[in-house]
Amino acid sequence: MNKLIIxxxxxxxxxxxxxxxxxxxxxxxxxxxxxxxxxxxxxLLEEKKNKTNTLSxxxxxxxxxxxxxxxxxFKKISFFEKGKNIIENAISKEPTNIxxxxxxxxxxxxxxxxxxxxxxxxxxxxxxxxxxxxxKDKKLKKYISETIKNL
Numbered sequence: 001m002n003k004l005i006i007x008x009x010x011x012x013x014x015x016x017x018x019x020x021x022x023x024x025x026x027x028x029x030x031x032x033x034x035x036x037x038x039x040x041x042x043x044l045l046e047e048k049k050n051k052t053n054t055l056s057x058x059x060x061x062x063x064x065x066x067x068x069x070x071x072x073x074f075k076k077i078s079f080f081e082k083g084k085n086i087i088e089n090a091i092s093k094e095p096t097n098i099x100x101x102x103x104x105x106x107x108x109x110x111x112x113x114x115x116x117x118x119x120x121x122x123x124x125x126x127x128x129x130x131x132x133x134x135x136k137d138k139k140l141k142k143y144i145s146e147t148i149k150n151l
Contacts, residue, residue, distance in 0.1 A: 024045065056090045067079035
């Protein structure tokens with residue numbers, strides 16, 4: 001009986017995590033053109049206590065996107081730098097995480113050139129396209145394929 005309860009708890013945590021990452025992915029895509037979705041994404045990510053590197057990278061990306069909607073240039077730069085540092089930190093901790101590479105690629109692909117946050121575009125694109133066939137998670141594979149195609 002105790003084993004069954006433990007298994008049910010573990011199963012429910014896995015489902016919760018899977019749903020959460022699906023929500024984050026969806027909101028991230030929608031956030032690039034909708035600031036209310038960005039607010040929802042920020043709220044969802046700020047609630048997470050122990051973020052994985054992937055969720056941290058999404059949080060960094062959400063800060064970079066927030067800079068897009070700000071009027072004050074000093075705040076824009078502040079949010080941009082903070083977000084960039086969070087993404088780079090996530091990459092340094094998990095350099096073979098294809099989803100984090102996708103996050104950085106999508107941000108660098110859409111960042112204004114004068115900010116000079118574009119040095120990893122070719123590297124990330126090649127890493128993603130070379131390794132996408134090794135992804136076993138069908139939802140993640142589809143998400144990455146569609147995202148890279150639409151950038």
